[in-house]
Amino acid sequence: GIAPTANFSVDTLCESQQTIFLDQSITSGAVVNSWSWDFGNSDQSILPNPNTAYLNAGGYLVNFQVGTTDGCFDDTTMLVDVKEIPSANFSFDVICAGSDAQLIDESLSNSPNPINSWLWGFGSGQTSNTQVPSFTLNTQGNYPVSLVVSNEYGCYDTINKLVEIFPALLPDFEAEQIC
Numbered sequence: 001g002i003a004p005t006a007n008f009s010v011d012t013l014c015e016s017q018q019t020i021f022l023d024q025s026i027t028s029g030a031v032v033n034s035w036s037w038d039f040g041n042s043d044q045s046i047l048p049n050p051n052t053a054y055l056n057a058g059g060y061l062v063n064f065q066v067g068t069t070d071g072c073f074d075d076t077t078m079l080v081d082v083k084e085i086p087s088a089n090f091s092f093d094v095i096c097a098g099s100d101a102q103l104i105d106e107s108l109s110n111s112p113n114p115i116n117s118w119l120w121g122f123g124s125g126q127t128s129n130t131q132v133p134s135f136t137l138n139t140q141g142n143y144p145v146s147l148v149v150s151n152e153y154g155c156y157d158t159i160n161k162l163v164e165i166f167p168a169l170l171p172d173f174e175a176e177q178i179c
C-alpha cells in the first residue's frame with residue numbers, strides 16, 4: 001500500500017481551555033482507520049478529532065500517527081504554543097438605585113499580549129464592551145455582574161460577582177421657623 005501523510009491542525013491554544021485537534025491527513029486510495037495522539041501533556045487519544053486542555057502556557061510536542069486499511073502508517077510531531085489566559089477581575093464602590101455606577105476593571109495579563117476585549121453583563125439585560133463601564137439600575141437588589149476579558153489570541157477568562165444595589169438616598173429634612 002501507499003503510506004498516508006499524517007497532518008493535523010489546531011486553533012489557538014489557551015491554557016485551561018479545551019481545544020479541538022483536527023486530522024488533516026492525506027491518503028491515496030486507502031481509508032484512514034486508526035489515529036493515535038500524544039498531546040505532550042500526559043493526555044492521549046485514539047479519536048480522529050479529539051480535544052484536550054493544557055493547564056499551563058508554553059510549548060508542547062504533539063505526536064500524531066495515522067494508519068490506513070492497507071496497514072500503512074505515518075506520523076508527525078509538531079510543537080504547539082499554548083498561550084496564557086488573562087485574569088478577569090473588577091471592583092466597585094457602593095451603588096445606589098438610580099445613580100450612575102462605575103465598575104473598575106482590575107483584570108491582569110501576565111503575558112506580552114494585553115487584554116483587548118471586555119464584555120460586561122449587568123444582570124438586568126444591559127451589557128457593555130468598554131473597559132470601564134457606567135450603568136444605572138433603578139431598583140435596589142442583588143444583581144449578578146459578569147466580566148469576560150480576552151486577548152488578541154481569543155484566550156479569555158470570566159468572573160462573576162453579585163453586586164448589591166442599595167435603596168436610593170432621598171434627602172429629607174425638617175426646619176423650624178427661625179426669626
